[in-house]
Amino acid sequence: MDIKLKNISKTFGIKKVIDNLSLDISSGSFTTLLGPSGCGKTTLLRMIAGLETPDSGTILLGGRCVFSSDEGISIPPEKRGLGFVFQDFALWPHMKVKDNVAFGLRAQGKAENLEEKVRSALHAVQLDDYMESYPSELSGGQQQRVSFARAIVTEPECILFDEPLSALDALLREEMRSELKALVSQRGITSVFVTHDQTEAMSMSDKIAVMSKGIIEQYASPEEIYSKPVTRFVAHFVGSSDWIDERSMFRPENADLERKSDDDICLTAKVIGSEYLGSSYRILMRYSNEKWVIEAGRKIEIGAEVPIYINKNSILCIED
Ligand SMILES: Nc1ncnc2c1ncn2[C@@H]1O[C@H](COP(=O)(O)OP(=O)(O)OP(=O)(O)O)[C@@H](O)[C@H]1O
Ligand SMILES: [Mg+2]
Incomplete structure (x- = not known):
């Protein structure tokens, strides 16, 4: 599913958080929004998801217009066909792992072969033995894996990740990077990944959009961003200079x-x-x-x- 953002702006109060931003993300790619705290990454991701409404602009998902300020179109999040993985895992504490994973399927009325789908998603993240456990009985890394399973079980064409690894310790983080990357690329899922960690961005992405103050400073492959930064901000922010x-x-x-x-x-x-x-x-x-x-x-x-x-x-x- 390709994603096209055209002239997106968003203001909170008097603060312009996203400033006339355009971005083309190609289908099946792993794209990272990289930038310092407060530059607008989460806001942009939430607008793609439909959890936040832009003041102006157009959003196309797989060629379908899901938001247009000019045409008065605003498709709700559950009808955009996207998966979402949050930083804090957002698991239901009172539900078993299997029910957390099944939740999205049930909500979308996709109850057919439910158990098999849940089993297969948990197998993909190596949690076969934890179906009956509660989130509080799992480690941080395992909880994050449950949230990945929950995102892939509905077979979305695109998953949006908001700093999914930042609550994990350094070693686990490194392991999970390649696990997560393999999980989505094997399935051809278009991934938009938010982080302020440049090593994470460099190691995982096909393309990186370096953001600062609501605009994109550079959008290119990790190699190009490192070897040919186009602005001083990018040169400072990515790698040592x-x-x-x-x-x-x-x-x-x-x-x-x-x-x-x-x-x-x-x-x-x-x-x-x-x-x-x-x-x-x-x-x-x-x-x-x-x-x-x-x-x-x-x-x-x-x-x-x-x-x-x-x-x-x-x-x-x-x-x-
Ligand atoms: N609901 C809101 N109401 C008012 N201001 C908001 C709201 N959401 C975000 N902001 C402001 O918008 C700016 C961008 O926030 P955003 O969460 O998109 O940043 P971010 O790049 O994700 O930062 P971080 O790396 O810290 O998560 C910040 O100044 C923030 O205070
Ligand atoms: Mg954020």
Whole structure:
């Protein structure tokens, strides 16, 4: 199911939260809305779901208009054919796992082969043995899996995820990333995933829409966003960036303590800190008014002025 947002705006009180935003999401893709807290990610996702009404604009799902301010169309959430997974799992505490998963099917009147569908959804998230348990008897990761099962059991063409992994600890989070990705891509489900975690966005997405203050700063593949950020906001927000001046920067991995090629330029920076990472050292430096971080194979004394070599082809010039 492809998703087309055209000129969407939304104001709360006097605050414009989404500002004339347009976005095309292709069918079957995994798309992430990435941006800092308060930039409008949840609001945008809720408008796609129909849980929030835009002030103006058009939303098309699989070619079908589900919202149009001009034409006075507003299809309710349950008729949009979408799944939704929330940050806080939103499971019913008084219902067994199997009934939590069956809830959506029952609500949509899809009671045929109900037990088999529930069993198969719980099998997909490896919770076969927990059908009869209550949510409070499950770990955080297991509860989140129940919410995934509940989203896939109705076989939606698209699932909207609002920070589904943020309540989990770091290790579990990493495991669940690939589980979740496999679950939706095997089924060809179009996924719109909200996060403010850039590593999560980079590792899971086909495309990332980097948002700031209600607009999309850049919409591209993770590789392109990292290697060709189009605005300073994107360059700062995604990955580490070391700035030479207001408009030029390089990524830490492109800096070296030794000259590697004739294309290298040399800049001198002062070491202000050093952290041992096991495989390398993370060196904090000051260059002019900027703070740099580079990775080095050896320790350098704090206070030392050292030459840093950067291949000039890896320096990114940001116009905006
Ligand atoms: N129902 C509401 N009433 C008033 N203001 C709202 C409402 N919902 C959201 N906002 C405001 O809209 C802005 C965007 O909120 P939103 O929840 O979309 O941000 P977000 O990008 O999801 O942030 P986070 O990463 O913290 O979840 C915020 O300033 C928020 O206070
Ligand atoms: Mg949010």
